[in-house]
Amino acid sequence: MYCRNCGNEINNNADVCLNCGVKTGNGDLFCPNCGKETNPNADFCVNCGMQLKNLAVNGKSKVAAGILGILLGGLGIHRMYLGYVGIGILQLFLSIFTCGISSLWGFIEGILILCGSGITTDSDGNPLI
Ligand SMILES: [Zn+2]
Ligand SMILES: [Zn+2]
Structure with a gap:
């Protein structure tokens, strides 16, 4: 290799x-x-x-990640979906501690993902499709 x-x-x-x-x-x-x-x-x-x-094999869906971010961004689900588990858990805890205020972070990330900016690869570096 x-x-x-x-x-x-x-x-x-x-x-x-x-x-x-x-x-x-x-x-x-x-x-x-x-x-x-x-x-x-x-x-x-x-x-x-x-x-x-190997986009077809490893590529995670941009749309799925974006929608997860918008709907469940405060829980960090979109981050976990993309393999950024640590940040996902951080977003989850931040949302709990801030009574949901920080869920805006995930929400905005979700919109950015759908627009093709912000997070463009998963944690392994595979581009989102
Ligand atoms: Zn070669
Ligand atoms: Zn090298």
């Missing part, structure tokens, strides 16, 4: 690239399979055919 950020060869079990310190799977400059440079927007590696973006 190669680092997607710097193209350095890394151990298949490694969590971070020892060369650049970026979490494995993050970055879009090199193919993880053959180590060739790739176009950041490419869906497949033109050298080996490796799928670089």
Whole structure:
């Protein structure tokens, strides 16, 4: 496996690239399979055919996350849905302590997600679809 950020060869079990310190799977400059440079927007590696973006498999729904944020933002449900569990729990507790005032935070995040700004990836760095 190669680092997607710097193209350095890394151990298949490694969590971070020892060369650049970026979490494995993050970055879009090199193919993880053959180590060739790739176009950041490419869906497949033109050298080996490796799928670089698995949107259909891992991509979480932008609409679902946005609606969850608007309806249940105060409970942090949209954050937990996207894998940001820590922030989700923080939003939940903040809403309890502020009697719901801080639920505006999640509500606004929900609107921003629907508009395509704010949170645009899940906690693994997969773009929302
Ligand atoms: Zn690296
Ligand atoms: Zn490749």
